[in-house]
Amino acid sequence: MIVRIMGEGQRKLADSHVAELNRLDDELLAEMESGDAEGFRRTLGALLDAVRRLGEPLPDDALEPSELILPAPDARLEEVRAMLSDDGLIPN
Numbered sequence: 001m002i003v004r005i006m007g008e009g010q011r012k013l014a015d016s017h018v019a020e021l022n023r024l025d026d027e028l029l030a031e032m033e034s035g036d037a038e039g040f041r042r043t044l045g046a047l048l049d050a051v052r053r054l055g056e057p058l059p060d061d062a063l064e065p066s067e068l069i070l071p072a073p074d075a076r077l078e079e080v081r082a083m084l085s086d087d088g089l090i091p092n
Contacts, residue, residue, distance in 0.1 A: 002058070003051050004066035006075070011055025012064075018090070020050060025090040032081055040077050047089075048073055 001018065004010045013021075024047040031039035048070060058064060070089060071080050083089060 001067050002064045003055060003068045003070060005048055005051060005070050005072065007072040009060060010058040010062065010064060010066060011051055012058060013051065013055040017050075017054045020054070021047065021090050024050060028080075028089065029084070032077060032084070037077055040080075044071065044075070044080070045073065 001013045001015060002010055003013055024043060028040060028043040028047060031043055051070065068090060069083075071083060080089070
């Protein structure tokens with residue numbers, strides 16, 4: 001899976017890591033729905049850190065289509081809410 005973090009570039013993740021990302025995505029969605037801004041910030045950071053830790057960076061000149069686009073680390077709750085589908089940021 002190719003994942004783009006807005007403003008940072010792309011990373012290639014093995015499908016075996018999707019479950020961990022989905023768990024964090026579910027937590028992020030719950031925090032957004034409850035209006036927990038502090039939890040949202042913490043979990044968004046954890047989600048992006050997981051992608052950075054688990055993913056292999058692609059070269060800047062790579063032109064791979066991203067299967068998943070995640071918000072920048074400084075994205076506001078309202079901006080992320082606009083990116084959501086019914087499944088959250090990561091389609092189940």
